[in-house]
Amino acid sequence: MANQLTGKILYIYPTQQLPSKDGSKIILKRGIVIDCTRFDPYTGERNGFENTPMLEFIGDRCTELDKYQVGQIVTISFDVQGTRYRNKDGVEQIFTRVQPYRIEPRQTQQATSVQQPAPQPTYQQQPQNFPPPQGDNDKLPF
Structure with a gap:
């Protein structure tokens, strides 16, 4: 599972x-700082x-990192690694x-075509063919 x-x-x-x-190799290292502060989804405030x-x-x-500039929005995938070691006092510690x-770059969804709204169904009321009243037997008490 990737962390992002x-x-x-x-x-x-x-x-x-x-x-x-041991001094036999040169290791390259380059840092990047990103702002991942969350926003309230209802108010939009930080x-x-x-x-x-x-x-x-x-x-x-x-x-x-040469492809990117300050202000760009990016997604970075990373692993978390931990190593146990004992310090000078013999206490075990973990280096993460x-x-x-x-x-x-962050992928944005772009609509390639404008979708037309689905047509609304039309309803027609069908005539109701009830049987004609049949005298006094058809009267209900309520």
Whole structure:
């Protein structure tokens, strides 16, 4: 199952070159900040809690951000990864990473043709052919 965030691009950082732990490789890293703050569907007002995560693309995926500009609305697919480790005091802790792997412009639905409203059915009242009254037996007590 893919995790996704949709929001407006606030900032795209320049690509950084970081040496690997052993110094044998250069790792590319580039961040993007998007505004994912929710809106109230009834009033259209922004929620009071701002949501502006920064996601970091690694390696070859850094060049994907060249296609986008600040202000564009995008959807970013990502994985959440966690690693357990023990700190200096021997206490186990968990390091959680959000690893984006795809960025796409938000898809908008565009109508290719104007749909005509469906024709409304017409109703005609049919004549009611009741049998003629049959004397006093047909009178009801109410």
